Amino acid sequence: MLHLILCWHFHQPDYRTESGDYRLPWTYLHALKDYSDMAAHLEAAPDVRAVVNFVPSLVEQLDDYASQFASGQPRDRLLAWLIEPELDRLDEAAKAELIAACFRLNYPTMVEPFPAYRLLHEMYERLKTEPASLNYLSGQYLADLVTWYHLAWTGESVRRDQPLVLALMQKAQGFSLADRRTLFRLIGEVIAGLIPRYRALADRGQVELSTTPHSHPMAPLLIDFAAAREARPDSDLPTCPAYPGGEERVRAHVQAAFDCHRSHFGRRPEGFWPAEGGLSEPALRLFAEEGVRWVASGEGVLRHSLQASGMDLGRKSAWAYRPYRLPGIGTYCFFRDDTLSDLIGFEYKGWWAADAVRHFLHALEAVHHEAAGAETVVTVILDGENAWEYYPYNGFYFLAELYKALADHPDIRTSTFSEYLELKENGVGDLSRLTAGSWVYGDFSTWMGDAAKNRAWDLLCAAKQAYDRAMCGGGLSPRARAAAEKMLKSCESSDWFWWFGDYNPAESVRAFDQLYRMKLRQLYQLLGQPVPAALDTPISGGGGPAESGGVMRRGQG
Structure with missing residues (x-):
C-alpha cells in the first residue's frame, strides 16, 4: 500500500485590536466558506482519513466570533454593517470603506456567477472614478451589496x-433588514458549530487534530536569526543580533498551544505543523523536549539537509517518502511533497474536477510504482482555506471526487501522521543533520532578508526589550501583564513578515503593515512605555501582482 497523508492547515493571525475590535474579517469569512466545507467533505467520506491543523490564534477568534453572534453585537465592522438598520445614513468614508470591502474577493469565481452581484459591481465601476458620485448609491444598494458579499x-x-441561502440568492435584490438579520444568525450557527464538528471527526478516529505554537511564530528565527543563513549563506540579517529570550518565547507559544488545544478538543495533540513548516535543530530539540511526537516541514528542508550530509540525490522516491529522525532527538519529521501539494494549491483550480482527480491519482500511482515495494508515505500539506476561492464552487466537486476516488482505490490508504507511526515505525530514515528552513523554497527568505522584513524584526526586538524591562519592574498589575503577554504573542506571528516586501499586492501589504504597527503601539501602551516615533512610518509599500493575491506561495521557486 501507498500511505497518503492529507494535512489541511487552518490558520488566521489575530486581527483584533487590544479593545477586541476586528480590523480584517478573514477569520469569520473563511470559517463560513472553507472550514465549514472542509468538515462537510470529511463527514461525507467516512473512509477517508486526514490531518487538520488548527492554529490557536484561529481557534480563539472562532470562540470570540461565536460570542459576538450570540450577543448580536459584532465588533467586526463588516459584520456590523450586515445588520445595520440605517445604511443610508453612513458617512462618505464609511460608505467607501463598505463598498471597497464588499468587492475584496476573487471576481471570476465569486462575483461573475451571480448576475445580481455582477450588476452591483458594474454600477460601482461606472461611478468609482468620481468619489463624490458614490453618494448616488442608496441605502438599498449598500444592503444588497453587503448581503451578496456574505452570500x-x-x-x-x-x-x-x-434553504435560506438559496432563497436569498433567488430573491437577488431588495434585501430587507429581516433578510440580513436572518443571514447573520445563520452565519453564527455555522461558526458556533465548527469546533464541535471537528472534535466529533477526531473522536471517531477519522481525523487527527494537530496544532502550531500559539500565534504562529517562526520558531527557528526567534531562537537564532543565524538560522536564516543555513540554507542561504548570503541572507541579510536584522540589525538586532538576536531576538531577546527567543527560546523562552517559543516555549511559551508551545505551552499555550497545548492548553488551547486540550480545552477545545479534549486531548493533547500528538504533533505540530510548526509555523510555515519552519524547522532547525534547536527548534526540533525544543519540540522534542516538550513532548511533541511528530512535526512536518517542506521538501526543500529535507533536500538541503540530505545534500549537506553528502548524499547524492537521485530518484526522489529513494529519499522523499518516509519520515526521518535525527540522532538523540525522538521527534519524527515528515516532509511535504511540493509537487503534489502545489498541484492542488495552484494548478487544479482551472481543470475539470474529474481530470484533476485522475491526474492526481496517476501521480500517486507513479510514486507507488517507482518505489517498487518499498515502504512509502506521501505527505500533502497546504492551507485548508486559501486555495478554494480560486476553484469553481469552492472546490466542491474536486474535493468530493478526490475523497471518493481515494476511498475506492485498492493501493492507496489515507492515513494520519500518528496512525502511520503506529503502523510503520520501522520505516524511518536517519538524518545526520538538519538544515534550517521552511516549506517555502526550503529557506526563510519569505520572512527575513528583505530590507522591509528586517526592519520589522528590528521593531519587534525593540518592543521585546521594552517588554522585558517592564516585566522586570513591579509597576504592572497582573491584568496588565497578562494583556501585554497576549499582545506580544500576536506581534510575534510570522504573518506580518510574510507580507512585507514589494512582491505582494499593495492593498494587502498596507493592511497588514498598519495592523502590525498598531499592535506594537498597543504593546508599548500596555507596558506603560512611550511609543517610538518609528512606528508612525510604514514598513513596506508592496505593489506586486502576487499569485493568488499573495495568500499562498509555491513550495518550489
Whole structure:
C-alpha cells in the first residue's frame, strides 16, 4: 500500500485590536466558506482519513466570533454593517470603506456567477472614478451589496444544506433588514458549530487534530536569526543580533498551544505543523523536549539537509517518502511533497474536477510504482482555506471526487501522521543533520532578508526589550501583564513578515503593515512605555501582482 497523508492547515493571525475590535474579517469569512466545507467533505467520506491543523490564534477568534453572534453585537465592522438598520445614513468614508470591502474577493469565481452581484459591481465601476458620485448609491444598494458579499462567502455545503441561502440568492435584490438579520444568525450557527464538528471527526478516529505554537511564530528565527543563513549563506540579517529570550518565547507559544488545544478538543495533540513548516535543530530539540511526537516541514528542508550530509540525490522516491529522525532527538519529521501539494494549491483550480482527480491519482500511482515495494508515505500539506476561492464552487466537486476516488482505490490508504507511526515505525530514515528552513523554497527568505522584513524584526526586538524591562519592574498589575503577554504573542506571528516586501499586492501589504504597527503601539501602551516615533512610518509599500493575491506561495521557486 501507498500511505497518503492529507494535512489541511487552518490558520488566521489575530486581527483584533487590544479593545477586541476586528480590523480584517478573514477569520469569520473563511470559517463560513472553507472550514465549514472542509468538515462537510470529511463527514461525507467516512473512509477517508486526514490531518487538520488548527492554529490557536484561529481557534480563539472562532470562540470570540461565536460570542459576538450570540450577543448580536459584532465588533467586526463588516459584520456590523450586515445588520445595520440605517445604511443610508453612513458617512462618505464609511460608505467607501463598505463598498471597497464588499468587492475584496476573487471576481471570476465569486462575483461573475451571480448576475445580481455582477450588476452591483458594474454600477460601482461606472461611478468609482468620481468619489463624490458614490453618494448616488442608496441605502438599498449598500444592503444588497453587503448581503451578496456574505452570500458569495458561504461554503458550497452551506448553500446545499440551508434553504435560506438559496432563497436569498433567488430573491437577488431588495434585501430587507429581516433578510440580513436572518443571514447573520445563520452565519453564527455555522461558526458556533465548527469546533464541535471537528472534535466529533477526531473522536471517531477519522481525523487527527494537530496544532502550531500559539500565534504562529517562526520558531527557528526567534531562537537564532543565524538560522536564516543555513540554507542561504548570503541572507541579510536584522540589525538586532538576536531576538531577546527567543527560546523562552517559543516555549511559551508551545505551552499555550497545548492548553488551547486540550480545552477545545479534549486531548493533547500528538504533533505540530510548526509555523510555515519552519524547522532547525534547536527548534526540533525544543519540540522534542516538550513532548511533541511528530512535526512536518517542506521538501526543500529535507533536500538541503540530505545534500549537506553528502548524499547524492537521485530518484526522489529513494529519499522523499518516509519520515526521518535525527540522532538523540525522538521527534519524527515528515516532509511535504511540493509537487503534489502545489498541484492542488495552484494548478487544479482551472481543470475539470474529474481530470484533476485522475491526474492526481496517476501521480500517486507513479510514486507507488517507482518505489517498487518499498515502504512509502506521501505527505500533502497546504492551507485548508486559501486555495478554494480560486476553484469553481469552492472546490466542491474536486474535493468530493478526490475523497471518493481515494476511498475506492485498492493501493492507496489515507492515513494520519500518528496512525502511520503506529503502523510503520520501522520505516524511518536517519538524518545526520538538519538544515534550517521552511516549506517555502526550503529557506526563510519569505520572512527575513528583505530590507522591509528586517526592519520589522528590528521593531519587534525593540518592543521585546521594552517588554522585558517592564516585566522586570513591579509597576504592572497582573491584568496588565497578562494583556501585554497576549499582545506580544500576536506581534510575534510570522504573518506580518510574510507580507512585507514589494512582491505582494499593495492593498494587502498596507493592511497588514498598519495592523502590525498598531499592535506594537498597543504593546508599548500596555507596558506603560512611550511609543517610538518609528512606528508612525510604514514598513513596506508592496505593489506586486502576487499569485493568488499573495495568500499562498509555491513550495518550489
